[in-house]
Amino acid sequence: MNNILEVRDLKVAYGAIQAIKGIDFHVGQGEMVALIGANGAGKTTTLRTLAGLLNPAAGSITFDGQAHAAIKGHDLIRAGLALVPEGRGIFSKLSVHENLEMGAFSRTDGKPAIAADIERMFSIFPRLKERANQLAGTMSGGEQQMLAISRALMGKPKLLLLDEPSMGLAPIIVQKIFETIVEVVKGGVTLLLVEQNARLALQTCQRAYVIDNGRIALEGQADELLHNEQVQKAYLGE
Numbered sequence: 248m249n250n251i252l253e254v255r256d257l258k259v260a261y262g263a264i265q266a267i268k269g270i271d272f273h274v275g276q277g278e279m280v281a282l283i284g285a286n287g288a289g290k291t292t293t294l295r296t297l298a299g300l301l302n303p304a305a306g307s308i309t310f311d312g313q314a315h316a317a318i319k320g321h322d323l324i325r326a327g328l329a330l331v332p333e334g335r336g337i338f339s340k341l342s343v344h345e346n347l348e349m350g351a352f353s354r355t356d357g358k359p360a361i362a363a364d365i366e367r368m369f370s371i372f373p374r375l376k377e378r379a380n381q382l383a384g385t386m387s388g389g390e391q392q393m394l395a396i397s398r399a400l401m402g403k404p405k406l407l408l409l410d411e412p413s414m415g416l417a418p419i420i421v422q423k424i425f426e427t428i429v430e431v432v433k434g435g436v437t438l439l440l441v442e443q444n445a446r447l448a449l450q451t452c453q454r455a456y457v458i459d460n461g462r463i464a465l466e467g468q469a470d471e472l473l474h475n476e477q478v479q480k481a482y483l484g485e
């Protein structure tokens with residue numbers, strides 16, 4: 248399997264605070280990989296670095312065969328990387344439809360293709376179609392998460408980075424969103440999922456890394472980690 252993402256000895260600091268202290272991980276093409284860990288472990292920092300919002304202090308990132316440092320900024324989106332941030336980051340004063348259009352800003356394949364993809368998002372999440380003209384900020388948390396994911400998909404990413412998609416949502420909505428994420432991945436997107444809900448992440452993904460205080464503490468097949476005593480005690484509340 249080809250790796251769409253390879254991270255080697257990555258270090259990221261906020262001034263004097265070393266948030267990521269040298270981590271190695273990879274994501275294979277078409278894979279669903281989870282990054283789990285406690286509050287402050289460094290999950291968001293890792294995703295923000297991959298999205299080009301933070302600069303690494305050291306280490307290397309290879310995305311889709313290219314040096315990440317050479318791509319940078321908007322070009323990372325064009326190259327196929329999409330981040331759905333913690334807190335969703337939708338444009339609350341724009342309508343659902345306008346948010347989806349914004350998600351396609353980096354595309355050059357023309358309006359008909361973009362319009363067709365908006366319809367595709369509406370068929371994935373019919374709730375968004377009903378609310379196409381509603382201001383995004385007035386939607387429920389679950390609807391906003393659906394929009395955030397759809398907006399990211401409008402950029403036609405190769406690798407989707409999701410930061411805590413289950414946060415603050417009712418279990419039934421979380422289930423619906425995760426079922427959809429799995430469908431999207433089957434349609435040809437690769438997923439790196441950050442979750443504090445470790446059980447959900449391990450049940451969804453094939454492989455996982457456990458990050459603890461800026462280091463990878465454990466890694467393996469998701470079903471093995473689900474049965475790992477250390478993981479059960481620390482992250483699954485057993």
Ligand SMILES: Nc1ncnc2c1ncn2[C@@H]1O[C@H](COP(=O)(O)OP(=O)(O)OP(=O)(O)O)[C@@H](O)[C@H]1O
Pocket residue numbers: 261264266284285286287288289290291292293333443
């Ligand atoms: N802007 C910042 N300035 C200084 N320190 C920061 C900043 N953002 C994060 N940190 C620190 O970096 C560490 C990692 O934070 P990060 O947000 O990556 O954790 P996380 O694993 O996403 O946690 P959570 O599960 O709570 O979202 C923490 O110790 C945090 O306090």
Ligand SMILES: [Mg+2]
Pocket residue numbers: 290291292333
């Ligand atoms: Mg976080």
